[in-house]
Amino acid sequence: MIRLTGGRVVDPASGRDELADLLVEDGRIVDSATTRDETVIDASGYVVAPGFVDLHCHLREPGFEDAETIASGTRAAAAGGFTTLCALADTQPTTDTGSNVESLLTQARRDAVVRVLPVGTTTKQRQSEELSEMADMAYAGAVAFSDSDRAVRKTSLMRHALEYSLLVEKPIASHAEDAELVDGGVMHEGALATVLGLKGVPRQAEEIAVGRDLALAQLTGGRLHLAHLSTAAAVSQVRDAKARGIRVTAEVSPHHLVLSDEVVSLKMYDTNARTSPPLRSPTDAAALLAGLKDGTIDCVVSDHSPRRWIDKACEFDQALPGISSLETAFGLLMRLVHAGVLSLSELLSALTYRAARAWDLPYGTLSAGAPADVVVLDPDQAWVVDPDRFFSKGRNTPLAGQTLRGTVLLTLANGNIVYRNGL
Numbered sequence: 001m002i003r004l005t006g007g008r009v010v011d012p013a014s015g016r017d018e019l020a021d022l023l024v025e026d027g028r029i030v031d032s033a034t035t036r037d038e039t040v041i042d043a044s045g046y047v048v049a050p051g052f053v054d055l056h057c058h059l060r061e062p063g064f065e066d067a068e069t070i071a072s073g074t075r076a077a078a079a080g081g082f083t084t085l086c087a088l089a090d091t092q093p094t095t096d097t098g099s100n101v102e103s104l105l106t107q108a109r110r111d112a113v114v115r116v117l118p119v120g121t122t123t124k125q126r127q128s129e130e131l132s133e134m135a136d137m138a139y140a141g142a143v144a145f146s147d148s149d150r151a152v153r154k155t156s157l158m159r160h161a162l163e164y165s166l167l168v169e170k171p172i173a174s175h176a177e178d179a180e181l182v183d184g185g186v187m188h189e190g191a192l193a194t195v196l197g198l199k200g201v202p203r204q205a206e207e208i209a210v211g212r213d214l215a216l217a218q219l220t221g222g223r224l225h226l227a228h229l230s231t232a233a234a235v236s237q238v239r240d241a242k243a244r245g246i247r248v249t250a251e252v253s254p255h256h257l258v259l260s261d262e263v264v265s266l267k268m269y270d271t272n273a274r275t276s277p278p279l280r281s282p283t284d285a286a287a288l289l290a291g292l293k294d295g296t297i298d299c300v301v302s303d304h305s306p307r308r309w310i311d312k313a314c315e316f317d318q319a320l321p322g323i324s325s326l327e328t329a330f331g332l333l334m335r336l337v338h339a340g341v342l343s344l345s346e347l348l349s350a351l352t353y354r355a356a357r358a359w360d361l362p363y364g365t366l367s368a369g370a371p372a373d374v375v376v377l378d379p380d381q382a383w384v385v386d387p388d389r390f391f392s393k394g395r396n397t398p399l400a401g402q403t404l405r406g407t408v409l410l411t412l413a414n415g416n417i418v419y420r421n422g423l
């Protein structure tokens, strides 16, 4: 058994926030232990919280192992405090059958150091032609369905997917962006894009797609989950939809919440700041924060998108989008806490309990009997981001060389120590 002593135990699921010991035995959180074989770890002065639950992560395996593997991605997760990863299906092959879900889970049992939960595709091969085998995939262990970085193009097909979500009782996660309107745009459409001479993506690309998906959720009563919102308008749309009783949940990434298109400009066309949807204006980021605080946005996800060096070492408009974010998410998000605009418990809630609740996952809590997924955090320790030291194969981050304040000292997944950094 493991005893974490003297830490500030924060468990948003139960509202618990107190100095206490936390006991772990046989992979679970317990009130009192039956064995005496103790590993004692002094957590005094630090925060003890549930391991983070990530509803949106790209592990690249199978098919793109030169960008990331389940082994490297889950080690990056452990270092970043994440103990549950929902793995998107933009792999080769895509996760679109029950047997693909099973083989991903088999691979994860062999290589993963934290929990990996498959997200199946909504449509076969992510082609927007016909629905994938959602029931088979749900039976095999898929927790949600998404065509990953593509919206389901055909509106009638998205309608059927949402109808089907009622049968399988899993959400349909949507990359709500109108591809026609994106039309090759590479950054937020605004003054900076004009100055930089880069083609912009208007906010309306998201607004139109969010509007369509919300209308379909209302029509079908199905379960819609909106991936990585980026605009103020989308936050208003979701707020309004929730008030009208539409079944929708929504997420935001650390970079959309904390950074803005100014990063692209300040860092002189840094391809590592290219994301999809693009980083938007500081006004949008402020609206996303307000949405997270009032519950319009349910949770924060990593949208960890590791890329090969070669896919970023090119012109801005040739680069593939995405940020390798598992290892910097907590430190970046802590900027909001240090700025006094988000409390630590609000942040931890959005990374744990509220994420798990959005998809009915039995994780993200420290209550007795729960799987012992635990992180020990130092909210104040400063460190400099050095991508060469990442566990992730993806070194693509616009934060390289920057100082973040807030670090992960220890991660337990299912009761096992999977990361330890100076504690």
Ligand SMILES: [Zn+2]
Pocket (backbone or CB within 6 Å): 056, 057, 058, 088, 148, 149, 303, 305
């Ligand atoms: Zn993504």
